[in-house]
Amino acid sequence: MSEALKEAEKARALGEIPIGAVIVRDGEIIGRGHNLTETEKDPTAHAEMAAIREAAKVLGGWRLTGCQMYVTVEPCCMCAGAAVWARIEKLYVGAAEPKSGACGSLYNIVQDERLNHCMEVETGLMEDQCRHIMKSFFRERRKEIKRTGNWKQVRLTKEKESEETKE
Secondary structure, eight states: OHHHHHHHHHHHHTTSOOOEEEEEETTEEEEEEEOOHHHHTOTTOOHHHHHHHHHHHHHTSSOOTTEEEEEEEOOOHHHHHHHHHTTOOEEEEEEOOTTTOTBTTSOBGGGOTTSSOOOEEEEOTTHHHHHHHHHHHHHHHHHHHHHHSOHHHHHHHHHHHHHHHHO
8 A cells, every 4th residue: 555655646746636556466566556637637547547557558458357456545436447347356445435435435336246346345554644645635725725716726836847847
């Protein structure tokens, strides 16, 4: 989970919602991802989706059997569905997401026996750290909105800072 938290920090540095994910097989990380929905202007650019895509490339196929996913915040419906279709065996979740979580909180897609695959789920891994990064992100975001009156301007500033750091 500490590696997933590192991915979440990457998202945070970009002004993205700080969620990170890693996929592990045989003790080795084969996929990593962090949220990039704002940066890529893509509603599917979630941490879990990026990690699944990378792991599939590494394995040379879409079936991620024998793999575990570690994610800092409980996956949404889209990401939970992708994890099921990818045949991930076990999901480790840092913090629950009662508003949109689809792995036990609001829905439980990953353990719905009507689907072609179910997975084991373990929650609460490094929960305090996973919850803290989210809470502090939104606290800072609300403060910036109050200060500037415009979240979009805050995002543009973060994007510019990120580009300057790369150069």
